[in-house]
Amino acid sequence: MAEADTHQSTDQCKALTDDGERCSRPARDDGFCYQHDESDQTVSDSQTAEAEQDEQDEQEHSEQEPESQELGTVDMTADEKTDPDDVDVDVETDHDEIAGVLAVRRTVESTAGELIGREFDAVSEIAPTDDGWRAVVEVVERRAVPDTQDIVGRYEIELNEDATVHGYRRLDRYRRGDTATFE
Template sequence: MTDSTNDSETDEFDDVVDRLSAAVAGGGDDGSSGQTGTAETVDVGEIIDSDGDIGLYDARDIGRAIAGDLIGSPLDGIVEVGEQDDDGWRVVAEVVERTAVPDTQDILGRYVISLELDGTVHGYGRAGRYRRGSVETQSEIFSTEDR
């Protein structure tokens, strides 16, 4: 090999290292995985309106902001938000409880988070677990209305 070939390979390697370093420093979430990163920190106080009551979008945003920390697993997504008997909101979140290769074999947990009208967490509980690739199992097993 000549010196010019080695120089171009070194430059290419340095470029790859620089791009990987930038991806790691930026959280590495380019959106291609379909999963929501939990590296983003959101102040729940910024979400709540000045009157103290939260709306549908606020409940979703609060659920997204707190689910990963509350449950202790990375958030996969918020799948449902609804009113809970005029005394708060029910947010259903899915978290990755165990990762696998391929990702269709990941074990997801579905959690119901209860929020009061002012956005305070009233409680949470797991509604079930399933393998990501088992679409028919999701519809048969999970009825979060019963929870």
């Protein structure tokens, strides 16, 4: 199989298919693909020349068109482009703070349902405070069908710096499908 690959060239097979069209397989050194040979009907020299000219025209046309036009996109204006020199690459990320937020999230997720006595749904906010952390969680207070009619309660949970829960309180309740209060 490896030998057959080395003998193939980038030219197209010059045999005609049953449909009367040129075979699309790559040709070997003799000008035919692995399936055709000299006994098959072939493309005339004028057809070969036309096909090569069409292919060449297609390549020239694609080189002239910008790539964004080929993809059907619109070029960006100067205001929409970002100068790479203007991007602040020296932004420092405090990995300890991220680890702290993740630890608080894990604590809140594992304890919110049990603490509040309702089914835990989501953590919607975690923020550092002077005394530790503040997390806002959502719990399902009443299930309904369809679920857009569920009553969801938003609770604030206070944690110390070690992510130990100090207390919680309900902020509000809303119907899951009611987005008017958040707009």
